[in-house]
Amino acid sequence: MLTQRRFVIGAALIGAAVSYLVYGGIRTTSMYYFELGEFLAQRDAHVGEALRVKGWVRHGSMRWDARTSELAFELARQDDSEPVPVAYRGILPDMFSEGREVVVEGRYQDGALTARQIMTSCPSKYEPAKAPS
Amino acid sequence: MPEIGRLAVCLALLFAAYSVVTSILGGVRRRPDFVRSGEHAAFAVAGLVVVAAAILLRALLQHDFTLEYVAAYSSSSLPTQYTVAALWGGQKGSLLFWAFMLSLFTAIVQIQNRDRNRALMPYVTATLMTIAFFFLALLTFVTDPFERLPVAAREGADLNPLLQNYWMMLHPPSLYTGYVSASVPFAFGIAALASGRLGDQWIRSVRRWALFSWSFLTLGNLLGARWAYEVLGWGGYWAWDPVENAAFMPWLVSTAYLHSVMIQEKKDMLRVWNLVLVLLTFALTIFGTFLTRSGVISSVHSFTQSGLGPFFIGFLLFVLVVSGGLLVYRLPDLRTPATIESFFSREAAFLFNNLILVGIAFAVFWGTVFPVLSEWVRGVKITVGPPFFNRVNAPLGLVLLFFTGVGPVIAWRRASPRNLRRAFTGPVLTALAAAVALGVAGVPPGYAYLTFVLGCFALGTVGQEFWRGVRARQAMLHESAPRALSRLVGKNRRRYGGYVIHVGVVSAFVAIAASTAFRIEVTQPLKRGEEMQVGKFRLRYERITTAEDAHLSRLAAEVSVWRDGRQIATLAPEKRFYKKPQQPTTEVAMRSTLTEDLYVVLGSYDRDSDLATIQAFVNPLVSWLWLGGIFMACGTIITMWPAAAERRATAFALGGARVPAE
Numbered sequence: 001m002l003t004q005r006r007f008v009i010g011a012a013l014i015g016a017a018v019s020y021l022v023y024g025g026i027r028t029t030s031m032y033y034f035e036l037g038e039f040l041a042q043r044d045a046h047v048g049e050a051l052r053v054k055g056w057v058r059h060g061s062m063r064w065d066a067r068t069s070e071l072a073f074e075l076a077r078q079d080d081s082e083p084v085p086v087a088y089r090g091i092l093p094d095m096f097s098e099g100r101e102v103v104v105e106g107r108y109q110d111g112a113l114t115a116r117q118i119m120t121s122c123p124s125k126y127e128p129a130k131a132p133s
Numbered sequence: 134m135p136e137i138g139r140l141a142v143c144l145a146l147l148f149a150a151y152s153v154v155t156s157i158l159g160g161v162r163r164r165p166d167f168v169r170s171g172e173h174a175a176f177a178v179a180g181l182v183v184v185a186a187a188i189l190l191r192a193l194l195q196h197d198f199t200l201e202y203v204a205a206y207s208s209s210s211l212p213t214q215y216t217v218a219a220l221w222g223g224q225k226g227s228l229l230f231w232a233f234m235l236s237l238f239t240a241i242v243q244i245q246n247r248d249r250n251r252a253l254m255p256y257v258t259a260t261l262m263t264i265a266f267f268f269l270a271l272l273t274f275v276t277d278p279f280e281r282l283p284v285a286a287r288e289g290a291d292l293n294p295l296l297q298n299y300w301m302m303l304h305p306p307s308l309y310t311g312y313v314s315a316s317v318p319f320a321f322g323i324a325a326l327a328s329g330r331l332g333d334q335w336i337r338s339v340r341r342w343a344l345f346s347w348s349f350l351t352l353g354n355l356l357g358a359r360w361a362y363e364v365l366g367w368g369g370y371w372a373w374d375p376v377e378n379a380a381f382m383p384w385l386v387s388t389a390y391l392h393s394v395m396i397q398e399k400k401d402m403l404r405v406w407n408l409v410l411v412l413l414t415f416a417l418t419i420f421g422t423f424l425t426r427s428g429v430i431s432s433v434h435s436f437t438q439s440g441l442g443p444f445f446i447g448f449l450l451f452v453l454v455v456s457g458g459l460l461v462y463r464l465p466d467l468r469t470p471a472t473i474e475s476f477f478s479r480e481a482a483f484l485f486n487n488l489i490l491v492g493i494a495f496a497v498f499w500g501t502v503f504p505v506l507s508e509w510v511r512g513v514k515i516t517v518g519p520p521f522f523n524r525v526n527a528p529l530g531l532v533l534l535f536f537t538g539v540g541p542v543i544a545w546r547r548a549s550p551r552n553l554r555r556a557f558t559g560p561v562l563t564a565l566a567a568a569v570a571l572g573v574a575g576v577p578p579g580y581a582y583l584t585f586v587l588g589c590f591a592l593g594t595v596g597q598e599f600w601r602g603v604r605a606r607q608a609m610l611h612e613s614a615p616r617a618l619s620r621l622v623g624k625n626r627r628r629y630g631g632y633v634i635h636v637g638v639v640s641a642f643v644a645i646a647a648s649t650a651f652r653i654e655v656t657q658p659l660k661r662g663e664e665m666q667v668g669k670f671r672l673r674y675e676r677i678t679t680a681e682d683a684h685l686s687r688l689a690a691e692v693s694v695w696r697d698g699r700q701i702a703t704l705a706p707e708k709r710f711y712k713k714p715q716q717p718t719t720e721v722a723m724r725s726t727l728t729e730d731l732y733v734v735l736g737s738y739d740r741d742s743d744l745a746t747i748q749a750f751v752n753p754l755v756s757w758l759w760l761g762g763i764f765m766a767c768g769t770i771i772t773m774w775p776a777a778a779e780r781r782a783t784a785f786a787l788g789g790a791r792v793p794a795e
Contacts, residue, residue, distance in 0.1 A: 004472055004473070006476070007473055007476075007481070007484070010476070010485070011484075011488055014485065014488045014489065014492060015488070015492070017492075018492035018493075018495060018496060018525075018529065021496065021524070021525040021528065021529070022495075022496050022499050022500075022525055024524075025496075025500075025517070025520075025521045025522075025524045025525040026499075026500075026503065026515075026517055026521060028520075028524070029517055029518065029520040029521040029524060030503070030515045030516065030517045030521065031515065031516055031517075031518075032513060032514070032515055032516075033504060033513075033514040033515065033516045034514070038513075052516055064737075066658055066737060066739035066742060066744045066746060067658055067742070067744060068658070069656060069658060069736070069737075069746055090656060091656060091734070091736035091737065091746065091748050092736065092737050094366075094708075094716070094717045094718055094719055095716065095717075105518075
C-alpha cells in the first residue's frame with residue numbers, strides 16, 4: 001500500500017507540474033483579443049501590451065514601400081470609420097488588401113499600433129451565399 | 134442522378150436506425166437472429182453510402198454545376214486530381230466522406246467478427262451505427278450534399294487554391310481514416326461496458342484497429358505539417374492552430390492507449406484507465422471535427438465555418454454522458470487486485486509516460502479553448518499562441534523522450550539494481566558521449582541540446598535491444614547477422630516494430646528541436662543581380678519570369694544559390710494568382726537536404742522598380758521529421774503484419790468453407 005500511495009503522490013506531482021506550466025504559460029504569453037470597437041473603448045488601459053485587434057483595412061489608407069518592406073495602413077470599422085494607424089514591417093500576407101478583414105498582432109503606443117504580425121482570415125466566399133431563388 | 138444519391142443517404146439513415154434498434158434488442162434479449170439482422174442492415178448502410186459517395190464523385194467529375202456542392206468547390210478548369218479531392222474539400226462532402234469510411238469500416242468489422250466476439254458484436258454494431266446515424270442525419274436534414282441550385286451555375290467557384298496541392302490529396306483522407314477508425318476501438322470499449330465482458334478480450338480484438346487508427350493519425354498530422362510547410366509559406370510546419378491541435382490531441386491520447394494497453398494485457402491492470410483513453414480518443418475526434426466545422430474558435434486557416442457547431446457539441450455531450458455513465462455503472466466490476474510494485478518497473482514507466490501524454494493533451498486542449506473560456510468567464514477574449522504551446526510542451530516533451538528510452542528496456546514488476554545496470558549502462562554512456570560531442574561541436578545548452586542527448590539515450594536503448602537480440606540468435610542458432618535480424622523481427626513483430634517507431638519518434642523530436650532552435654530567417658528587397666546572405670548560403674536574384682494558363686497566372690523569381698563561391702542550385706519561388714476565386718498564393722521554392730532546408734519565398738514583387746522582396750529561411754534538420762514519419766510507417770507495418778500462424782488461420786477461415794481440410 002505504501003507504494004500505491006507513492007504513486008498517487010507521483011501522479012499528483014505530474015498533474016501539478018502540468019498545471020503549473022499551463023498556468024505560467026498563460027500568464028506570460030497570453031494576450032488580449034479585441035474587436036476594434038472593444039479596443040477603441042479601452043485602448044488607454046492597454047498601452048504597451050501585446051494584443052490582437054480585429055478590424056478592417058480602411059479603403060485608401062494602404063501604403064506599401066517595397067524598398068523597405070514597410071507597410072502603413074489604417075485599421076477601421078467595416079464602414080471605414082474610427083481608423084487607427086498601423087505600422088508593419090515584413091512580408092505582406094497574400095490575402096492582404098484594402099477592405100479586407102484582418103487581425104493585427106502587436107502593441108499600441110502613441111496612438112498607433114505597431115504590428116508584429118498581420119493575419120488575414122480566409123474570405124467567406126468559399127462557403128458561398130445561397131443564390132436568391 | 135443526384136436524386137438517387139439523396140435517396141441513398143435517406144435510406145442509409147433508416148437502415149442505420151434499424152440496425153441500432155435491432156442490435157440492442159438482440160443483445161439485451163439474446164436473440165442472435167436480431168443481431169444478424171442488425172449486421173445485415175449495417176452492410177446495407179455501407180452499400181448505400183458507397184453509392185452516394187460515388188454519385189457525388191461522378192457529379193464532380195462531370196462538372197454538374199446544377200449541384201450546389203459541385204459549383205462551390207470545383208470548376209471546369211480544375212485539374213482532375215483536385216476535382217477528386219473536392220470530394221472532401223468542402224464541408225458537405227467531407228461529412229459524406231466520413232460516413233463513407235465509417236460504414237466501410239463497420240462492414241469490415243462485421244466480416245472480421247462473423248464468428249468471434251458474438252457477445253460484444255450487438256453493441257459494437259449499435260455503437261458504430263449510432264455514429265453513422267449522426268452523420269447521416271446531418272447529411273439528410275442539415276447539410277445536403279446533393280442540394281440543387283435554383284439555377285444551374287455556368288461555372289464553379291472552384292476549390293480554394295490553398296487546397297490545390299499535392300499533399301491535400303493525401304492529408305485529409307489519412308486524417309479522416311485515423312479519426313474514423315478510432316470509432317472501432319471506441320465501439321468495442323462501449324460493447325465491453327454494455328455487455329459486462331470487461332476482460333481483455335475486447336482489447337485484443339481492437340489491437341490492430343487502434344494501431345491502424347494511430348498510424349493514420351500520425352500520417353495525417355505529418356502530411357498536414359508537410360502541406361503547411363509547402364503551402365502557407367511562413368517557413369514552419371506547425372503553428373499550434375486550433376485545427377492542427379484538433380488533430381494532435383487524439384493522437385496523443387491514442388499514443389497513451391497503445392502503451393497502457395500493454396500493461397493490461399500483461400498484468401491485467403489499468404482497465405478503467407484504458408477504457409477512459411479509448412473513450413477520450415473518440416470524443417476528441419468528434420471535438421476536433423467540431424473545432425474545424427463550427428468556427429467557434431477562430432483559426433487562421435479555417436476553411437469552413439458553419440452552423441454545425443451545436444450539433445457536434447450535442448453529439449459530443451451525448452457520447453460523454455453515455456460512455457461516462459456506462460463506465461461509472463461498471464466501475465465495481467472493473468477493479469483489479471493487481472498493483473504496481475515499484476517505481477523502477479515498466480508499469481511505472483508506462484504509467485508516467487501516459488500521464489505526460491495526457492498532460493500534453495490537456496495543455497493543448499486548454500490552450501485551444503482558452504479564448505472561448507476566458508470570454509465566457511471574464512467577458513474578454515484572451516488568446517494564446519505558439520509561445521504558450523512551446524513553453525508548456527517543450528519540458529513535457531523532454532520528459533516524454535526520456536521515458537521513450539526507459540520504457541522498452543526496464544524490467545516488469547520491479548527492476549533490480551543488476552537489471553538497471555544491464556539495461557541502462559549502454560544507453561547512458563551513449564547519451565553522455567553525445568553530450569560531450571555536442572558540447573565540443575558547439576551546440577549551445579538549451580532545449581535542443583537536451584533533446585539531442587535524450588534522443589541518443591532513447592536510440593541507445595533501441596540499438597542495444599537489436600544488438601543483443603541478434604547476438605543471442607547468432608550465438609544460439611549460428612545464424613548470419615542479417616538472417617538473425619530478420620528472424621528476430623519476424624518472430625517478435627510487435628516488439629521490434631515498436632522499436633522502429635521509437636526511432637521515428639526520436640527523429641521527429643530531433644527535427645522539431647533543431648528547426649525551432651536554430652532556424653535562420655532573412656528578408657530583403659533585391660534588385661536584379663543583387664545578393665543576400667542567409668546562413669552559409671548566398672542568394673542572387675536573377676530575373677522575374679511570368680507564365681499564364683486558363684487556371685492561374687504565375688510570377689516566378691529566379692534565384693541562384695551559392696555556397697563557398699560555387700553555385701549549387703537555382704530556385705524559383707512564385708506568386709500565383711488564381712483566376713476563379715481571385716486570390717494570390719505563395720509557392721515556396723526549397724532546396725532540401727538531410728542537414729537543412731533552404732526555404733525561399735517571393736514576398737512581393739514591385740513591377741515599377743523591378744524590386745523583389747525575398748524571404749529566405751534556413752531550417753536545420755527538417756527532413757528528419759519526414760524521415761521520422763517513414764520510420765514510424767515502417768514500424769507500424771512491421772507491427773501489424775500478421776504472423777505466420779495467423780495467416781494460416783485466415784487462409785483457412787476464408788477457404789475453409791469450400792476447400793475441405795487435407
